[in-house]
Amino acid sequence: MRRLLVLLVSLALLWCLWWAAASYGLRQGVTSLLQDRRAAGWQAEARLVQSGFPLRLDGRLEEVALVDPTGGSGLTADHVALSAPAWWPGFVTLDLPETPMTVTLSGQPFRLRAQDARMNLRLHPGTALELESATVEGRQFLLSTAQGALLSGDRASLVAVQQATDPVYDLRLETDAVTPGDVIRAMLNLPADWPRAFDALALRGSVGFDRPVDRAALDGVPPQPRLIAVDSLDVRWGEIQVGGEGRVTIDADGIPTGTVTLRLARWQRLLDLASDTGMLGPAPRNQAQLLMGGLANIGGQDGDLEVTLAFADGQMALGPIQLGPAPRILLD
Incomplete structure (x- = not known):
């Protein structure tokens, strides 16, 4: 019973670490995308709010603005919701x-x-x-x-x-x-x-x-x-x-x-x-x-x-x- 309990606790900890790593990767991916667009001269703004633990990776991008002033193209929206299963983002x-x-x-x-x-x-x-x-x-x-x-x-x-x-x-x-x-x-x-x-x-x-x-x-x-x-x-x-x-x-x-x-x-x-x-x-x-x-x-x-x-x-x-x-x- 003790071994089973140790195994379950270990698996839970590993899952928590996996979810945290995947959630961090999602945040970094969004941040990198915005930074790349800004470096290219775009207006790139969005605020990411994350949730979904423990089974999903959910994110809500609020006040989204992706605008290319040179090419005259862009997208603005109140929000965009992202969602993915935690086991495969x-x-x-x-x-x-x-x-x-x-x-x-x-x-x-x-x-x-x-x-x-x-x-x-x-x-x-x-x-x-x-x-x-x-x-x-x-x-x-x-x-x-x-x-x-x-x-x-x-x-x-x-x-x-x-x-x-x-x-x-x-x-x-x-x-x-x-x-x-x-x-x-x-x-x-x-x-x-x-x-x-x-x-x-x-x-x-x-x-x-x-x-x-x-x-x-x-x-x-x-x-x-x-x-x-x-x-x-x-x-x-x-x-x-x-x-x-x-x-x-x-x-x-x-x-x-x-x-x-x-x-x-x-x-x-x-x-x-x-x-x-x-x-x-x-x-x-x-x-x-x-x-x-x-x-x-x-x-x-x-x-x-x-x-x-x-x-x-x-x-x-x-x-x-x-x-x-x-x-x-x-x-x-």
Whole structure:
């Protein structure tokens, strides 16, 4: 009995030491991140409050501000909650606040508000911390600017899961009742009876990289894409229906090779809509009519249009039409 008691006390002490070390590592990681951003000229502020003993490592970052004044990008939030099981801190959950967050891109501020918004990161055990999977999801979200609402919806989910041990990730985007806001509807000059929400907005595919996505990706040049595959694309909004699939490989210089097939339903009706709303004048309408009519004769049926965007030898073409040099796909 004495030996058992000694063993239990020893295990408890070891666990306490492990939790303390892991909690210290969390604090140091947050501190190092903020210090690195400050050294790069950013405004980087957050106050960390830790809890969760004995089974979890919980942290709450309050008054978060990460702003790059040079690049015009940043994030501010009332708080962000971090949580991970104490036995493996590499399973991290980030809970975002239900109060509005401000995301700035290229100097343009956007306000994001969502219920149950969460990011789950799963890292392989080991010092490299290679990404196993990542999930971003939320309910009842609203993205807006000072001019008004841009996008809202009942649910959105983006999932990336690693294939076996390769640096290739399966991607899945799923949404419910995504609704473009008044700003977008006004920009497109849509008629009042146009449906408010998308009937469908979903994507399945995969992306592969030249090396593992791990902690080393935070320093220097990030892993570069070597494969982009679209297994299925389904976009339906009123009379707009777009589908597609494709597969493109990318060499070390960022030059893509492969094809992407796109299908557009009732393209003639869409041209009528663009003309009625003033997006296309008479001359551009006639040019678009000739171009899309010619493509429809090559691929398409029953008023639908199917075209292939091809990448080869550094050039790209839409069906038989040469479009010029293909863009290089490189991450800075």
